[in-house]
Amino acid sequence: MSLEVVKQRSRGFICVNAHPAGCRENVRQQIRTITSGSRRADAGPKNVIVVGSSTGYGLASRIAAAWGSGARTLGIFFERSPEGRKTATAGYYNNVALHEFAKADGLFAASINGDAFTDDVKRSAVQIVRQQMSPVDLVIYSLAAPKRTDPASGEVHNSVLKPIGEAYSSKSIDLSTGKVIHVTIPPADEKEIADTVAVMGGDDWRLWMELLLKEGLLAEGAQTIAYSYIGPELTWPIYRAGTVGRAKEDLERTARELNSLLKSNVGGEALISINKAVVTQASAAIPVVPLYMSTLLRVMGMKGVDEEPIDQMRRLFADYLTDGRKGALDSEGRIRLDDREMRPEIQSDVAARWAQLETENLATLADFEGYTRRFRNLFGFDVPGVNYEEPVEIDVGW
Numbered sequence: 404m405s406l407e408v409v410k411q412r413s414r415g416f417i418c419v420n421a422h423p424a425g426c427r428e429n430v431r432q433q434i435r436t437i438t439s440g441s442r443r444a445d446a447g448p449k450n451v452i453v454v455g456s457s458t459g460y461g462l463a464s465r466i467a468a469a470w471g472s473g474a475r476t477l478g479i480f481f482e483r484s485p486e487g488r489k490t491a492t493a494g495y496y497n498n499v500a501l502h503e504f505a506k507a508d509g510l511f512a513a514s515i516n517g518d519a520f521t522d523d524v525k526r527s528a529v530q531i532v533r534q535q536m537s538p539v540d541l542v543i544y545s546l547a548a549p550k551r552t553d554p555a556s557g558e559v560h561n562s563v564l565k566p567i568g569e570a571y572s573s574k575s576i577d578l579s580t581g582k583v584i585h586v587t588i589p590p591a592d593e594k595e596i597a598d599t600v601a602v603m604g605g606d607d608w609r610l611w612m613e614l615l616l617k618e619g620l621l622a623e624g625a626q627t628i629a630y631s632y633i634g635p636e637l638t639w640p641i642y643r644a645g646t647v648g649r650a651k652e653d654l655e656r657t658a659r660e661l662n663s664l665l666k667s668n669v670g671g672e673a674l675i676s677i678n679k680a681v682v683t684q685a686s687a688a689i690p691v692v693p694l695y696m697s698t699l700l701r702v703m704g705m706k707g708v709d710e711e712p713i714d715q716m717r718r719l720f721a722d723y724l725t726d727g728r729k730g731a732l733d734s735e736g737r738i739r740l741d742d743r744e745m746r747p748e749i750q751s752d753v754a755a756r757w758a759q760l761e762t763e764n765l766a767t768l769a770d771f772e773g774y775t776r777r778f779r780n781l782f783g784f785d786v787p788g789v790n791y792e793e794p795v796e797i798d799v800g801w
């Protein structure tokens with residue numbers, strides 16, 4: 404037992420602790436978003452694995468699968484547990500809450516807290532699936548990781564967020580001071596590009612799917628989806644045309660290969676979903692992108708079309724994963740949940756504001772305040788309805 408009053412602690416912009424009650428409230432709200440909409444518990448996927456399920460898009464995917472379709476879910480993630488008076492990470496507390504609510508609602512949930520890139524974690528997943536949730540009809544791959552140890556060679560790959568070919572200079576935001584600054588990011592070398600592809604590309608996704616197939620654990624018609632991003636031209640040098648974009652190209656190539664593999668073996672399919680830019684721990688680490696997102700938040704908010712991860716996942720399940728496919732694919736066969744972000748009128752408004760952005764007009768042209776609030780929310784802070792003066796148990800588990 405360790406009852407504590409938990410106050411936000413930060414190093415620079417990053418929160419180094421998390422609030423269990425705030426995280427619980429975030430999960431509760433996401434479940435409410437799903438259960439308050441129309442649901443087809445008889446029609447969606449029934450046994451679902453989510454790799455990267457503790458925060459961001461993976462957590463929202465798992466909630467949509469469990470509470471929207473009544474699916475049995477296995478979540479895999481890499482989070483720090485509580486230790487003495489030190490809180491766990493937010494993803495850990497999100498998962499504690501998810502299990503609590505699943506139990507109350509009679510939903511099966513199993514979780515593995517470990518490195519998804521390792522053979523050990525994959526073997527544990529196979530065991531759980533074989534005993535409790537076979538055959539699997541959906542695998543969501545939603546990892547965002549800074550590094551990966553190659554399971555065969557033992558080589559450690561670190562991903563970098565850099566442009567390719569030439570240095571990139573752009574407006575950006577100093578997240579700690581809220582000042583608009585100019586940054587120049589040097590280009591990645593060949594090794595950095597290859598390392599980023601090894602971490603964020605499709606290799607590990609392929610290993611997961613080949614293993615599940617080999618073990619005979621995939622249902623007839625099983626689907627797998629990985630998430631990607633394209634975004635507007637103003638972020639291309641650092642995103643789509645940069646190291647992470649190279650990794651996403653590899654992920655998309657892997658989707659085509661996995662698609663053939665699943666088609667010929669179980670009549671299934673592999674898909675890429677291009678999702679909208681949202682505030683997560685992963686996206687905050689990308690240079691320039693937080694300033695773009697603050698501007699996007701202002702524009703989409705004003706037009707009333709902004710979406711959080713859970714809104715995106717509700718659409719993904721309703722339009723693509725329940726009762727056949729009702730949503731369209733783009734010319735390259737991808738799901739486009741970024742359709743609202745990429746509307747010409749949204750992007751031209753963002754571009755016009757971007758050209759004028761400076762520290763003095765940041766609050767009018769962009770919504771940096773909203774961005775930082777959402778960021779604090781990720782760690783369970785500043786969440787409406789939570790009493791932060793009250794001691795909470797931080798040493799909890801599922």
Ligand code: NAD
Nearest residue numbers: 455457459460480481518519547548630632680681683685
């Ligand atoms: P996130 O940081 O919120 O979540 C990452 C998840 O991966 C967490 O559950 C974390 O525990 C898990 N993880 C990290 N390393 C791991 C490891 N070694 N083993 C097991 N689990 C590990 O990230 P996110 O923004 O939700 O990103 C998820 C995916 O969505 C990524 O592929 C990202 O590129 C994509 N995406 C994100 C955005 C965005 O704006 N955030 C937009 C489009 C697509």
